[in-house]
Amino acid sequence: MIRRFRLLGAMLGISGVLLAALPATAAAAEPGQIDHGDxxxxxxxxxxxxxxxxxxxxxxxxxxxxxxVLSTIMHSFFGLALVSVVWVLVGFSLAFGPDVNGWxxxxxxxxxxxxxxxxxPSTVYxxxxxxxxxxxxxxMFAAITPALITGAFAERKRxxxxxxxxxxxxxxxxxxxxxxxxxxxxxxxxxxxxxxxGGTVVHISSxxxxxxxxxxxxxxxxxxDNREPHDVPMTVLGAGxxxxxxxxxxxGSALSAGxxxxxxxxxxxxxxxxxxxxxxxxxxxxxxxxxxxxxxxGSVAGLVAITPASGxxxxxxxxxxxxxxxxxxxxxxxxxxxSTVDDALDVFAVHGVGGxxxxxxxxxxxxxxxxxxYRGLVDANPGQVGIQLLAVGATIAYAVVxxxxxxxxVDVVLGIRVxxxxxxxxxxxxxxxxxxxxV
Numbered sequence: 001m002i003r004r005f006r007l008l009g010a011m012l013g014i015s016g017v018l019l020a021a022l023p024a025t026a027a028a029a030e031p032g033q034i035d036h037g038d039x040x041x042x043x044x045x046x047x048x049x050x051x052x053x054x055x056x057x058x059x060x061x062x063x064x065x066x067x068x069v070l071s072t073i074m075h076s077f078f079g080l081a082l083v084s085v086v087w088v089l090v091g092f093s094l095a096f097g098p099d100v101n102g103w104x105x106x107x108x109x110x111x112x113x114x115x116x117x118x119x120x121p122s123t124v125y126x127x128x129x130x131x132x133x134x135x136x137x138x139x140m141f142a143a144i145t146p147a148l149i150t151g152a153f154a155e156r157k158r159x160x161x162x163x164x165x166x167x168x169x170x171x172x173x174x175x176x177x178x179x180x181x182x183x184x185x186x187x188x189x190x191x192x193x194x195x196x197x198g199g200t201v202v203h204i205s206s207x208x209x210x211x212x213x214x215x216x217x218x219x220x221x222x223x224x225d226n227r228e229p230h231d232v233p234m235t236v237l238g239a240g241x242x243x244x245x246x247x248x249x250x251x252g253s254a255l256s257a258g259x260x261x262x263x264x265x266x267x268x269x270x271x272x273x274x275x276x277x278x279x280x281x282x283x284x285x286x287x288x289x290x291x292x293x294x295x296x297x298g299s300v301a302g303l304v305a306i307t308p309a310s311g312x313x314x315x316x317x318x319x320x321x322x323x324x325x326x327x328x329x330x331x332x333x334x335x336x337x338x339s340t341v342d343d344a345l346d347v348f349a350v351h352g353v354g355g356x357x358x359x360x361x362x363x364x365x366x367x368x369x370x371x372x373x374y375r376g377l378v379d380a381n382p383g384q385v386g387i388q389l390l391a392v393g394a395t396i397a398y399a400v401v402x403x404x405x406x407x408x409x410v411d412v413v414l415g416i417r418v419x420x421x422x423x424x425x426x427x428x429x430x431x432x433x434x435x436x437x438x439v
Contacts, residue, residue, distance in 0.1 A: 048248025207352020
């Protein structure tokens with residue numbers, strides 16, 4: 001075991017040396033003036049996105065068996081702490097630092113340790129709020145993305161393996177993709193890819209990575225246990241917090257308090273509502289039951305699908321996106337159930353499929369009526385669909401390969417799955433020494 005830790009440390013050390021050696025250039029333009037209204041809105045939005053982590057913990061926690069609820073909640077809660085530190089040290093710099101070689105692949109270390117991330121606005125990003133606040137807002141996106149993946153390996157992953165996986169994935173998967181899509185130097189940004197709040201960066205990357213992890217870690221040992229959620233009210237409460245926090249996620253991505261934020265707010269709610277209705281309707285047609293869990297999952301599917309489009313589409317476009325997303329993601333869960341892959345909480349079906357659809361739908365429904373500079377198929381710009389497909393394909397390819405490598409590395413060094421006796425006992429007692437409920 002000691003040799004394994006030494007091997008991992010050496011690999012991380014080599015990666016750090018290579019990154020430190022990359023050349024970097026710093027912007028020199030004068031910063032703008034701080035707008036106090038924008039700053040207040042972005043402080044609130046940052047807090048709203050943060051509440052999505054406890055919301056996700058409850059949403060996932062209610063869906064698993066009662067002997068693993070604390071373990072599942074811990075993944076989201078402790079993941080926030082892990083990524084918060086990683087983001088300050090290197091993550092933000094790799095994602096939003098000036099490009100290291102002009103290829104648009106990765107940022108340099110200009111902002112490592114939040115160096116040069118001050119209280120004045122950036123000359124490039126969110127030019128009316130403190131640059132530090134922009135970095136904090138982006139931190140919450142970085143934190144929730146690997147937390148989404150945890151639903152795929154719930155109830156069977158070693159905690160140490162989860163910790164190392166989260167750190168490596170945040171650095172080597174999330175930060176590069178964020179740089180491609182959201183950095184002013186990123187190659188997909190320059191290609192014209194539209195992702196207002198994270199369809200590719202957050203949902204596609206986490207969804208396809210979750211699928212890879214689920215395949216590699218193998219199916220849960222159910223031992224005759226019921227697969228039904230152990231606490232539906234907990235799941236619905238979690239979904240409600242996610243819906244609430246998503247207003248900060250999407251409307252906050254306007255990076256100012258104004259008409260664009262209001263538009264994103266309205267279309268976010270519209271798509272979530274529409275998807276809830278279609279998921280419940282599809283579930284009823286399939287099972288002749290009105291599913292409460294289905295309503296919770298449907299709302300999340302709609303929120304996922306509207307995320308990349310939220311700053312580019314009208315309420316009418318959001319309505320269509322939500323209606324399609326609810327049925328599409330529900331159908332994806334049925335296909336997963338017929339497969340041999342145990343994506344425990346259907347992360348790929350909701351976030352992967354919903355994110356892909358939302359990214360492409362952005363290319364269809366984007367209109368200059370929301371932002372004059374951006375048009376999609378419905379606004380006489382069919383080429384935007386092709387650009388969106390490029391972004392989707394690049395994100396999938398990189399996330400699949402990088403996640404596969406990370407999982408294999410962690411498995412060799414630490415072992416990725418808990419022993420069978422711990423899985424049978426339940427991770428709450430076997431790993432954490434605590435029980436969620438006193439019988």
